[in-house]
Amino acid sequence: MLSPTRSNMDPLTALxxxxxxxxxxxxxxxxxxxxxxxxxxxxxxxxxxxTEYAALKANLEAGTLFQGPEWxxxxxx
Amino acid sequence: xxxxxxxNIISALAGILFLAQGCAEMAPDxxxxxxxxxxxxxxxxxxSYTLLHTYVQWEYTNREMLKGTPQIKASADxxxxxxxNWITSAMVMREAYALVKSDExxxxxxxxxxxxxxxxxEATKYxxxxxxxxxx
Numbered sequence: 001m002l003s004p005t006r007s008n009m010d011p012l013t014a015l016x017x018x019x020x021x022x023x024x025x026x027x028x029x030x031x032x033x034x035x036x037x038x039x040x041x042x043x044x045x046x047x048x049x050x051t052e053y054a055a056l057k058a059n060l061e062a063g064t065l066f067q068g069p070e071w072x073x074x075x076x077x
Numbered sequence: 078x079x080x081x082x083x084x085n086i087i088s089a090l091a092g093i094l095f096l097a098q099g100c101a102e103m104a105p106d107x108x109x110x111x112x113x114x115x116x117x118x119x120x121x122x123x124x125s126y127t128l129l130h131t132y133v134q135w136e137y138t139n140r141e142m143l144k145g146t147p148q149i150k151a152s153a154d155x156x157x158x159x160x161x162n163w164i165t166s167a168m169v170m171r172e173a174y175a176l177v178k179s180d181e182x183x184x185x186x187x188x189x190x191x192x193x194x195x196x197x198x199e200a201t202k203y204x205x206x207x208x209x210x211x212x213x
Contacts, residue, residue, distance in 0.1 A: 046107030046116060053119035056126060057168060065126065066161045070137035073154045 112178070118171045118186055122164060125193040129160045132200035152203050156196065163192055 059065050103109055109116045136143060136153035143149045167189040174182040 040102040040104055041107070041113075041116060043104045043107040046104065046109050049116060049119045050108050052123045053171075056123040060165065060168065065164075068134075070130070070134045071157050071160075073157045 114183055114186065115171070115175060118167065118174070118190060121190050121193060122167050122171065125167075125197060126160075126164055128197050129156055129164075129200060132204065133157055133160075135204060149203055152199060156200060160196070163189075163196060167193055 056065075103111045103113050103116060105111045109119075133153050133156055136149055167186075170182070170186040170189045174186045
């Protein structure tokens with residue numbers, strides 16, 4: 001697999017990267033907190049997870065996922 | 078450095094999430110009836126889509142600025158080509174396991190979740206590497 005290289009990053013890239021990071025953090029932290037705060041996965045949390053899975057499945061079946069320009073493979077440079 | 082720290086935290090949280098859900102105690106009267114594997118699958122599959130979407134969106138948004146790092150393009154394009162198959166396969170295995178809870182179906186579901194986990198690690202690795210500012 002390809003290995004990453006480190007590079008200098010301009011402020012806009014840093015801003016976009018930080019924005020992506022915040023999105024991920026907002027998503028991950030509640031799930032992990034819910035997992036450990038109550039000592040077990042609660043009934044409510046189970047229902048929420050099942051609902052989220054059902055929504056994703058419905059969107060996949062409706063063909064609304066993987067559709068934006070960000071999902072298009074770029075032409076070789 | 079703050080951005081690097083943020084991504085290190087994300088990597089750690091993602092790892093914790095994947096590991097912890099395998100051994101978390103389930104409230105027995107929940108919709109999963111104590112089935113931790115099914116709960117884990119339903120947690121990981123939507124989150125994987127969101128994380129992979131965030132990754133390709135990040136590369137798309139920063140395309141010009143990441144031009145000097147072709148491995149980002151290769152990695153993001155690899156995700157673009159395969160993510161739908163990874164997610165769809167995991168869902169198919171999840172549905173099969175939900176229908177028939179055999180060891181074989183459980184193993185297939187776990188294998189498909191492992192593929193998703195590997196893809197997320199890859200995406201996080203690249204975003205982390207490029208969140209490092211001015212390494213000396």
